[in-house]
Amino acid sequence: MITKAPGGNAGLIARDLSVLWHPCTQMHDHESLPPVPVASAEGAWLTDFDGRRYFDGISSWWTCLFGHRHPAIVEAIGAQLGRLDHVLLAGFSHEPAVALAERLLAMAPPGLSRVFYADNGSSAVEVALKMSVHAWRNRGQKRSRFVALTGGYHGETLGALSVTDLGLYREPYRPLLVEPLWANSPDAYQAEPGESAAQVAARRLDELDALLGRHAGEVAAVIVEPLVQCAGGMRMHHPDWLAGLRRLCDRHEVHLIADEIAVGFGRTGTLFACEQAAITPDFLCLSKGITGGFLPLAAVLTTATVYEAFYDHWRSGKAFLHSHSYTGNPIACAAALASCALFDDGTVLARIDALGRQLGAALEPLRGHPNVADVRRTGLIAAVEVVADAGSRRPFPPQERRGRRLHAHALAHGVLLRPLGDVVYFMPPYCSTEAEIDAMVAVAAGGIETMVA
Ligand SMILES: Cc1ncc(COP(=O)(O)O)c(C=O)c1O
CATH class of the missing domain: 3.40.640.10 (Type I PLP-dependent aspartate aminotransferase-like (Major domain))
Known part of the structure; x- marks a missing residue:
């Protein structure tokens, strides 16, 4: 059930930008990429006021471990x-x-x-x-x-x-x-x-x-x-x-x-x-x-x-x-x-292990990419280090802010990812499915091409 705001996304964005000051944000950036107004969330998915859905690939800043609105909580x-x-x-x-x-x-x-x-x-x-x-x-x-x-x-x-x-x-x-x-x-x-x-x-x-x-x-x-x-x-x-x-x-x-x-x-x-x-x-x-x-x-x-x-x-x-x-x-x-x-029944850690492996396997093909210096993973955290040249590990100049391109690409494809500089990382909720992990990585792989283009 989506709570429609008058004017959908556009209406809420206009109101937001006239009163809010967002955390960790140069507000000027919102002139080119406005904030995404979220109307509702369930499991691993966020839904905006226009009804578009986004897979929460970073568990909303690493907080929503079991996804959104877990019924027990x-x-x-x-x-x-x-x-x-x-x-x-x-x-x-x-x-x-x-x-x-x-x-x-x-x-x-x-x-x-x-x-x-x-x-x-x-x-x-x-x-x-x-x-x-x-x-x-x-x-x-x-x-x-x-x-x-x-x-x-x-x-x-x-x-x-x-x-x-x-x-x-x-x-x-x-x-x-x-x-x-x-x-x-x-x-x-x-x-x-x-x-x-x-x-x-x-x-x-x-x-x-x-x-x-x-x-x-x-x-x-x-x-x-x-x-x-x-x-x-x-x-x-x-x-x-x-x-x-x-x-x-x-x-x-x-x-x-x-x-x-x-x-x-x-x-x-x-x-x-x-x-x-x-x-x-x-x-x-x-x-x-x-x-x-x-x-x-x-x-x-x-x-x-x-x-x-x-x-x-x-x-x-x-x-x-x-x-x-x-x-x-x-x-x-x-x-x-x-x-x-939720950890009591003993299945969560096994699930994290399975999802972690799935994530690792999905990222494996990126290892040979000429702009990927490193692919690493611990549990259900994985990262891809995107650089100008993988051989020498030469980074892109930070002022080019290439990670932002991936963020925008992922949003356009229904995934929330927020690279740290040029490090593209994944911290999906524990309720994710294998298919969702694969789809997220596929979007990220496309995003990496937009980063290095
Ligand atoms: C390792 C670590 N310590 C401390 C903090 C700060 O937490 P908070 O943002 O709740 O102040 C963070 C936030 O990202 C973190 O990752």
Whole structure:
């Protein structure tokens, strides 16, 4: 059922452009490519006000894990609405917040025992960064530096942006940011000629070891996106590197913050990416898919050791005085509980594995393309690195913005894809069918031709 707006797409676009300021957008771009007004959504599909349908190839910014309007989550939200809408979480509690914390701790890698809620990914990262510094301080150590990875992305509030390596996003605010210590990404795509992925990873760990050694006593935490650095271009690394990173953090006694905001809840083929390296971070940041894409919510899971560093009489001044008004909102927690429950029957991870393989196989023919430098995949995330020349890996000049051509081509063919620069990536919902995956890749392959033409 499509809710028709007076004037269809054109009517809503006109209203939109006279009042809205869209996120992550140069509004001038809408003169050539207006925003797509979405009237309704179901499963993996969005429908606009003219009745055109779009396959959501990126799960609406990686949030709608099970597709749109999954009936179990819709029902859970409805039931919660009939009981409790919202209550502050300071000095008050409610069942969905407690039940979700219990569930998240049961699902997460072993050794995490406390849950602190926030309401978006960037805020979760802020919480983890602040908690880490504050935990050290409460133990009498003044540590105020973070180690961040090149190509990493952790959000756009000032703390999260500080540990984010996206020049365009960072540059205007540089004077306001806390400069981290930068370590090179273990991304295998960065290999020297003849170097294996394992060799790159080992080299990167040696560099990091030396960096942590040089800054002993200064570093509070290393922050990482486990297995896939998403917004930085879907750069992927081997779980062994992650295991090595955990060992280094232990050896140098610094916290490890695992930002699984994009990769958590099955996206990499396991419930959490950290599982593939058999590690437990000191902080696990979750958001995006946590509610199945229905409502904003975030959670930071941490250890008893961190929690105990704050637990004292009020006079000690050790409390973690951080809050957001909608922290642990009951309706969002109810949605998250319903979304987590969808993993219970044990079929979802198998489905992700099957869809991932299908995606990988569909992309395989692109490997030999003269403008494709790399095709990579982890679980149900895949990326195609489009360049001017595959042999030398020479990129197109960024100002040519060729990725936009693919975006426009895909929309014209009923698919939502949104390349990161010239990296064309896919993160379809878990409810996708094999045929939909193939059709999406076929559209992307046509789009790549428009990019390189
Ligand atoms: C790994 C990672 N961390 C943090 C964030 C920030 O989340 P939010 O956009 O909800 O602030 C994102 C968003 O893309 C992300 O991918």
